[in-house]
Amino acid sequence: MYLSKRKISSDFVKRAAIVSTVFLIGTFFFIFVAFWSIQIVHNEKYTQLAIKNITRVIDLPAPRGMIVDRLGRVLAENKINFTLYLVRENVEKLEKAIEKASYFSGKSVADIDQIIDKYKKYSGFYRIPIKSNLPRATVIFIQSRKDEFPEFEIGMEPSRTYPLAHCAAHLLGHISEITETELNADKFGIYGFGDLVGRSGIENQYETFLRGVKGRQTVIKNNVERIQRISSEVKPEIGETVVLTLDLRLQEFIENLLANESGAVGVLDLKTGGVLALVSKPDFNPEIFSREMGQEQWQAISNDPQKPLQNKFLQGIYSPGSVFKIIMALAGLQEKIISPNSSVFCSGSQVFYDRVFHCWNPGGHGAVNFFAALQNSCNIYFYNLGMKMDIDTIASYARLMGLGKESGIDLPNEKAGLVPDSAWKMNTFNQRWFAGETISVSIGHGSLNVTPAQMLKLIATVALRGRMPKLHLLQRIEKQGKVVREFTAGFSRVPIDEKNFELLIEGLFRVVNSEGTGRAAKIDGLDICGKTGTSQIIAKENPRYKQLTKEKKFMPHSWFVSFAPRVNPRLAMVVLVENGGDAGAIAAPLAAQIYKKYFENEGLL
Amino acid sequence: MPRRWRPRSTKNILKMKDYFKYFDKFTFVLLLLLSLISIFLIYSAGYSSHETHYLKQAVWLIVSLLVFFIVFALKIDFIFRNAFTVYLALIVILVMQIVLGGTVARTKSWFRLWGIGFQFSEFVKIPLALYLAKILTQFEVIDWKAFVKLVGVIVAPVVLIILQPDMGVSFILCSFVPLVILLKKVKPAVLVISLLLVVFSGIIGWYSILRPYQRDRIISFLNPSEYKTSTGYQIIQSKIAIGSGGLSGKGYLKGSQSQYKFLPARHTDFIISLIGEEFGFINTGLLFFVFFILFYRQFKFNFKNDEEFYFIFLFNGLILFQFIINVTMAIGFFPVLGISLPFVSYGGSSLLSLFIGEAIVFRIKINNYLT
Numbered sequence: 001m002y003l004s005k006r007k008i009s010s011d012f013v014k015r016a017a018i019v020s021t022v023f024l025i026g027t028f029f030f031i032f033v034a035f036w037s038i039q040i041v042h043n044e045k046y047t048q049l050a051i052k053n054i055t056r057v058i059d060l061p062a063p064r065g066m067i068v069d070r071l072g073r074v075l076a077e078n079k080i081n082f083t084l085y086l087v088r089e090n091v092e093k094l095e096k097a098i099e100k101a102s103y104f105s106g107k108s109v110a111d112i113d114q115i116i117d118k119y120k121k122y123s124g125f126y127r128i129p130i131k132s133n134l135p136r137a138t139v140i141f142i143q144s145r146k147d148e149f150p151e152f153e154i155g156m157e158p159s160r161t162y163p164l165a166h167c168a169a170h171l172l173g174h175i176s177e178i179t180e181t182e183l184n185a186d187k188f189g190i191y192g193f194g195d196l197v198g199r200s201g202i203e204n205q206y207e208t209f210l211r212g213v214k215g216r217q218t219v220i221k222n223n224v225e226r227i228q229r230i231s232s233e234v235k236p237e238i239g240e241t242v243v244l245t246l247d248l249r250l251q252e253f254i255e256n257l258l259a260n261e262s263g264a265v266g267v268l269d270l271k272t273g274g275v276l277a278l279v280s281k282p283d284f285n286p287e288i289f290s291r292e293m294g295q296e297q298w299q300a301i302s303n304d305p306q307k308p309l310q311n312k313f314l315q316g317i318y319s320p321g322s323v324f325k326i327i328m329a330l331a332g333l334q335e336k337i338i339s340p341n342s343s344v345f346c347s348g349s350q351v352f353y354d355r356v357f358h359c360w361n362p363g364g365h366g367a368v369n370f371f372a373a374l375q376n377s378c379n380i381y382f383y384n385l386g387m388k389m390d391i392d393t394i395a396s397y398a399r400l401m402g403l404g405k406e407s408g409i410d411l412p413n414e415k416a417g418l419v420p421d422s423a424w425k426m427n428t429f430n431q432r433w434f435a436g437e438t439i440s441v442s443i444g445h446g447s448l449n450v451t452p453a454q455m456l457k458l459i460a461t462v463a464l465r466g467r468m469p470k471l472h473l474l475q476r477i478e479k480q481g482k483v484v485r486e487f488t489a490g491f492s493r494v495p496i497d498e499k500n501f502e503l504l505i506e507g508l509f510r511v512v513n514s515e516g517t518g519r520a521a522k523i524d525g526l527d528i529c530g531k532t533g534t535s536q537i538i539a540k541e542n543p544r545y546k547q548l549t550k551e552k553k554f555m556p557h558s559w560f561v562s563f564a565p566r567v568n569p570r571l572a573m574v575v576l577v578e579n580g581g582d583a584g585a586i587a588a589p590l591a592a593q594i595y596k597k598y599f600e601n602e603g604l605l
Numbered sequence: 606m607p608r609r610w611r612p613r614s615t616k617n618i619l620k621m622k623d624y625f626k627y628f629d630k631f632t633f634v635l636l637l638l639l640s641l642i643s644i645f646l647i648y649s650a651g652y653s654s655h656e657t658h659y660l661k662q663a664v665w666l667i668v669s670l671l672v673f674f675i676v677f678a679l680k681i682d683f684i685f686r687n688a689f690t691v692y693l694a695l696i697v698i699l700v701m702q703i704v705l706g707g708t709v710a711r712t713k714s715w716f717r718l719w720g721i722g723f724q725f726s727e728f729v730k731i732p733l734a735l736y737l738a739k740i741l742t743q744f745e746v747i748d749w750k751a752f753v754k755l756v757g758v759i760v761a762p763v764v765l766i767i768l769q770p771d772m773g774v775s776f777i778l779c780s781f782v783p784l785v786i787l788l789k790k791v792k793p794a795v796l797v798i799s800l801l802l803v804v805f806s807g808i809i810g811w812y813s814i815l816r817p818y819q820r821d822r823i824i825s826f827l828n829p830s831e832y833k834t835s836t837g838y839q840i841i842q843s844k845i846a847i848g849s850g851g852l853s854g855k856g857y858l859k860g861s862q863s864q865y866k867f868l869p870a871r872h873t874d875f876i877i878s879l880i881g882e883e884f885g886f887i888n889t890g891l892l893f894f895v896f897f898i899l900f901y902r903q904f905k906f907n908f909k910n911d912e913e914f915y916f917i918f919l920f921n922g923l924i925l926f927q928f929i930i931n932v933t934m935a936i937g938f939f940p941v942l943g944i945s946l947p948f949v950s951y952g953g954s955s956l957l958s959l960f961i962g963e964a965i966v967f968r969i970k971i972n973n974y975l976t
Binding site for chain 1: 681685686742788842844846861862865881900901904905908909910911914925929
């Protein structure tokens with residue numbers, strides 16, 4: 001027998017049995033308690049951690065709302081944009097994949113290297129956007145050969161499109177990707193990485209309505225971030241439709257009219273204060289901002305001396321020239337410095353404060369009363385008026401009529417212009433105001449600066465005999481066909497007597513209809529009232545004036561502000577042609593064509 | 606009383622009857638239950654990645670049951686008599702593995718035979734337990750001579766297995782040392798010096814034998830969030846799996862931690878976490894209860910020879926250690942050493958080795974009734 005006989009004492013066996021039983025019970029009790037603690041007591045905590053492990057929330061971009069004109073014609077909408085993505089996880093050889101990506105996107109290998117480098121920290125499953133706005137042919141090519149290109153994915157996202165291209169570009173504005181600083185400042189978490197935001201124009205002004213509400217997708221993923229299935233989804237809500245007061249027929253007509261010019265036109269519906277047309281030339285196609293813009297293209301567009309990106313209607317700063325005589329006339333009448341019948345003799349020039357001031361007509365206008373002064377835009381009459389007034393009074397009237405501050409139109413980044421007065425002079429140059437400067441200001445020169453928007457508001461206020469309209473482009477906001485918000489027209493009263501406006505309007509009527517400076521704007525059957533303005537770039541006193549003004553860029557800007565008809569006016573308009581030359585010859589006939597077009601459209605002419 | 610003569614064949618038939626009568630059917634059912642639960646769980650562990658480990662495990666279970674009955678039929682004397690030879694053979698195989706070394710998953714512990722992977726280190730447990738039991742009967746108290754002999758036979762395979770390297774199995778084999786000390790009176794001097802030796806060899810082992818990843822494994826359980834990428838990550842995910850299971854679990858094949866692969870080694874070392882997640886506290890508790898009953902029953906026995914007593918304590922003690930370490934590791938109370946859950950974790954060699962040991966225990970228990 002190999003085995004030994006039993007020698008172990010039964011005492012020891014008993015002890016061993018007790019010890020092992022106690023040990024068993026002890027350890028199992030410990031394990032039981034430990035599992036109780038984890039599974040029952042801390043169940044909630046671990047359940048949350050388990051859920052956090054497998055879920056990921058993905059934002060679904062909301063299609064941006066449309067922008068349409070008053071008749072519902074679409075100015076901005078969305079189309080499907082195809083984006084080429086690279087997924088590193090599915091890449092066999094990175095160099096080859098980069099070469100392919102370069103071929104599909106038309107970007108250089110170095111550029112693609114750079115893009116991929118940016119996403120280094122992300123997991124291998126992250127879709128790296130290589131190129132957006134992929135041509136349809138490339139999309140079809142890749143889609144039909146999915147097996148050959150497992151590393152590429154084609155994404156479909158809504159993208160902004162402007163079907164009328166350049167039309168109304170400035171007022172529509174543009175959109176572009178959100179920056180990191182903006183994202184950090186976004187306290188409400190509305191925006192996410194890669195979102196597009198309205199940067200200018202209506203796109204910016206009504207961003208809160210246009211952006212829509214993002215959708216949310218909760219997906220289930222595994223330990224290597226691969227998506228297994230969609231667990232829940234909240235569909236994105238399309239942005240609201242912004243309906244503009246704009247009349248695209250008129251807008252397009254004016255844009256064609258100014259095709260080769262640089263300048264701005266604004267047309268206002270006097271019944272509501274809604275802008276019917278807002279043109280700034282030259283223009284651009286806002287889609288270039290949604291696309292990726294090359295460095296050269298950006299340089300070309302931003303360094304263009306004609307400033308195509310600037311909305312000249314509200315950002316262009318010009319000297320108002322003779323248009324300012326409207327304010328001088330109103331101020332003179334209201335302050336009772338002039339009466340309609342008192343007249344001044346114009347010999348072509350006059351000396352004020354030891355300096356010779358010229359009328360635009362070297363031959364002189366002879367004896368001119370209030371109406372003739374406006375009709376012929378006689379400088380001498382207004383020099384004399386200016387001499388009898390102080391600059392601060394003139395400035396206060398100018399401000400009353402909306403100068404020196406933003407017109408308040410519903411577009412961002414508007415310029416305020418400048419109404420000089422003695423306080424401004426003191427603050428800026430630390431000098432007192434010289435009376436001689438007032439003479440220049442009284443015909444709209446000197447430091448005076450205005451925007452076309454302010455001029456439109458000014459002439460509209462005149463047309464409405466002192467009721468100042470609120471300029472606006474927004475007619476209403478619609479959500480799924482229902483009106484969410486409607487613009488209510490608002491007018492404010494200017495404290496100038498209505499009879500003074502009537503007198504002024506008589507003068508403005510004569511400008512167009514009595515062989516005045518604006519006679520080129522005359523249309524049979526329509527009582528147009530207006531005022532021309534030619535704002536000099538270089539002073540007439542300059543010895544080389546004649547020679548320099550042959551060059552286009554030194555030619556004066558042409559203004560024409562007007563409204564029609566005289567009684568129950570419907571339309572107010574400002575036309576500004578940069579370096580156009582004589583206002584009567586350039587700006588006024590353009591206005592006539594626009595009136596004709598509008599009143600024919602409306603069946604009133 | 607003179608024994609009645611019986612024809613030889615009849616005697617055999619009667620003996621078979623007795624075998625069946627005294628065979629510990631209840632415990633055997635518990636073993637079967639655990640092994641079947643195992644297949645069921647391994648299926649879930651491989652479900653999302655379409656792995657077929659469960660089929661292999663089923664085949665291994667059939668093989669293990671066959672071997673169980675073969676070993677069960679052997680005489681106890683024969684088993685103990687040949688234990689040392691088998692032990693030596695396994696030592697030779699381990700040495701050869703290290704020298705020749707086929708490498709599977711950067712360990713040399715796997716040996717492929719006829720297309721089947723054998724992990725020989727798992728088989729050392731049984732002959733070692735048998736031989737240790739024999740040695741324990743040869744001494745009254747553990748003096749220096751006995752100590753050297755006992756520690757020698759334990760350390761030899763432990764070192765070889767560490768070199769493979771398979772920390773889990775070698776650590777489990779080390780648990781024979783305290784068991785031996787508990788089962789026998791030890792000379793105080795031997796006890797003190799051996800304790801010092803353990804500390805000393807522990808320090809040596811820590812710095813010279815263990816590789817950095819193994820060291821990380823051991824300490825990461827103390828502060829798992831600092832080791833998110835390695836074993837710390839495993840502990841965190843295991844705890845999340847168990848904790849999120851709650852009272853009744855997420856349902857079979859529905860555990861997010863297991864099915865979306867956050868839970869590592871879910872068919873082997875962390876199979877308890879899969880149970881915890883998919884079946885909840887109630888069912889995990891029931892499983893623990895099955896284990897409790899199994900251990901309780903296997904520690905209650907009668908014996909004719911001292912070797913039998915020692916073997917049962919050594920073998921059952923070993924499984925109990927393995928069970929405790931595996932379960933406490935899953936909840937972050939013990940380092941992640943790669944120790945599987947007995948009978949439940951995937952692993953054919955382990956299952957076979959455990960069934961061989963159980964066969965011997967069953968045999969020992971039945972011998973008392975048969976005579």
